Amino acid sequence: MKKEDLFKEIGLIDENLIEAAGHNGTEKKKKGISKKWVILVACLVLYSSTASALLATEYYKNQNSEPYIRYLNAEDMELEPATQYDAEKFLHALKSDNNEYVYIAINRLVESFNDPTLRVKALKQLQPFIKNENQKIADAAAFAVDILSKSYRSPYIVKLADGSMIFTLFNNYSDYGSQNVIWRIKDNVLKEYLSFSAPSMYITKIIPSPNHKLIAIVTCSNKSNFVQISNIEEGMTSPELIESARVKYGAQKELDTWIRNDHENYSYADNLVWKDNDTLVFEGSLAYQNTEIIENVTVKYQFSKKIIEVKEKGL
Template identity: 85%
Template structure:
């Protein structure tokens, strides 16, 4: 019942009470008053219940329109279980007329390495692609077969001191390099070892140390290059060395060293070599104030001691 109707009801009761007083007999007045008061109390109860329900509805409506989330996990944002790897999907894609789909499927089929039946099926289905007119597809098939057959003869496969092997997929798919994911086979089991976040979008080189215990990984964007050293067995990594050299040399020469929000450095590494089993050296082209200033340097990093040395190129000769 609305508030106006309630007030009107109260007004009617007042009028009836006045009218009742005009009649003779105490009993009539009592009956009239009793009846009207029952109506009044009932109306008040009904109004109170309706108002409470409306307030509750409005409260929960506001609660639902303003969610409170303390922390978002990756799986929460999926809103559903993440789809598991489906080799059959990629086997089917090999029959596609779309060469890009075929190329993707060939590379992804390497991931069925751990399932013997699927691995054998993939090996059979990949054989015809060795003679494909598209060289990129033929090369991808040759590499996938090399992995799935456990031959490990490709120069793009790196055998390490601990008996594991390291490689990337989608080798040189871009003008910039390969997919930015490292895969590792250890004890006959394939796992994704590591991946790199932007701006390290492509892997350009994998360079093991002479004793094959450390690996230098060179990554790039279309603007910058980056170098890291990884001890694959122990899971230890160096800082990113190009940016580290840029910051250190900038401090030495009192140059403004701006760090961009996208972490691009507009700097490059060249002639990357292992001086010994622990020390990596390279020549760097380091950019300051975007590219207003370019400094050519030599960089040496000793992994065990976490020491970096940066010298102007002319100083080191």
């Protein structure tokens, strides 16, 4: 039923209500009014159901046109079962009418970097997607082409002092961040350099030191932040700094500091700044007793000496 018909039906009911009032509310008119109310309710139900169906259709349409991936699992990444990397499978997936498959395939094709033939083939097929009307697909294609063409102009690429480059794939695919894997190109060879296990599900920031010898890496779950410093060239990584800060500050303030089995810390980091080539400073919001107590602090970590300082914010 159209909305106009529904309003017309309401108008009839209003007239009957007036007429019934003018005849002292006889039983006959009461029954007439009751019948009209039944019609009204039925129309409202029909109109509501139709509207809900249209909204649901539009929702699923948008889900396909604007791929939203909450978390990348192994099955998502492969599109179908596979025992090793298969570039041809991802090239074929570019023809899919499922934008989520296309998006995954574009990112995975970066992994064909080391094979000259596949790299050229992927480049040719990825070029048209740079102008795709879907911004997430267009951005992914632009990044993939930047890597495969060896242009290296993307702001997502961190160039290090040793001449190597690091980056993530699936950049900002989720509201939380990028894929939790760091890739490295050194001596014209692409390798997976570092990956993070749960609860570090997403990479949110990679911040190089001023001399680009160290990087600060911020990862997160949907509950917590985690911070580590890595010397890529020498293959050394600091302890996780937020949990380290929680333990140290808890001891200083005589707070119970329980370490959860799932390693969530319910704490957060903000305003990360390199004070020099060796020292990282950031603000932390540290949780204790299941978030009953929140302590706002400043954390300073000196990488070479493995020294962490935690102070109440403002002191």
